[in-house]
Amino acid sequence: MEEADAYRTAFRRGLRLGLPYATVSGVLSLSFGVVAVQAGFTVLQAVVTSALVFAGSAQFAALSVLTAGGGVPAALGAATLMHSRFLAMGIAVAPSIPGGPLRRAVEGQAMVDSSWALANRGDGTFDRGLLLGTTVPQYVAWVIGSIVGALAGDLLGDIERYGLDALFPTFFVGILLAELGRPRGRVAAALGAAIALALVPFTPPGVPVLAAAVAALVGLGADPTPTEAA
Known part of the structure; x- marks a missing residue:
């Protein structure tokens, strides 16, 4: 019972901590939705990509390959390379996720850069409730941002003029400072x-x-x- 209470407390705290990152996620995914549709994606394709992949660096890497004339295998290769850091991160967090293989695999999908850093206790273990809670608002914002960007791309025009390219490095610098x-x-x-x-x-x-x-x-x-x- 105490363990369940501790998990719920950590999850709620994670929801609060995830809100600032969710704001950034929403803006980044909005830019992806705009660029993806302008590159030839349908609105549905852009939104489904964000919902399934949920990784800005991988999505933009794949998109850049496709818009440059590369094929799907090359795009998947670029996305996989950008995502390879999660192998090491997953190995680190694995002992802190209980349950069988299926449950661990599902909960492991909630691991993103910011949630991984915030859930890190600094002693080699991770707070599972904080990890999952921090990711929830970010995922919701990511999908909503993609929908808005894909639908409103024509109204927004050239997304680069808004300076959104500065958000990615700023986002990761913020995580780095905490570490x-x-x-x-x-x-x-x-x-x-x-x-x-x-x-x-x-x-x-x-x-x-x-x-x-x-x-x-x-x-x-x-x-x-x-x-x-x-």
Whole structure:
């Protein structure tokens, strides 16, 4: 009973913490809906893509390949590469999700960058209620934003003039700042940035980000110091 109460409390707290990120999600998905329809998607295709994929970086990567004349396999490859970071994140969060394989697989779908960071207790475990609760408003906003963008694309026109391209880096910088207080966080961030910058001129998009994840290994052996999620 106490465990269920703790889960509900964490879930409700996650809903509150997820609201600021939901605002960003809504705007980003709105821009995807606009660009997708302008690139030839139907409204239904744009909305279903957002509802099923729910990942801005993967969706925009696939869209850029398709609009450049690439085929579906190439688009799926680009999306998979952009999503590859979730392999490491999933391995980290797996021990904190109870139940059988099907339940764990379903609940694992709620793991997005911000919810993963906020649910991280800093000691190698994750708060399941916080993880799921934080994602709910973001997903709802993501789907609604895609619907609005797909339907109102003609009215909005050139989406780039609104400066929405700045939201992605700002979003991830916000997550990064929350992680810098963890053991060796600043060292890992600096090393990851150095790796990514060094590879950008020579490798395809997505590879620098994937390679930069190696910097996280500097945290191995560090004394865990739990931090309170903001």
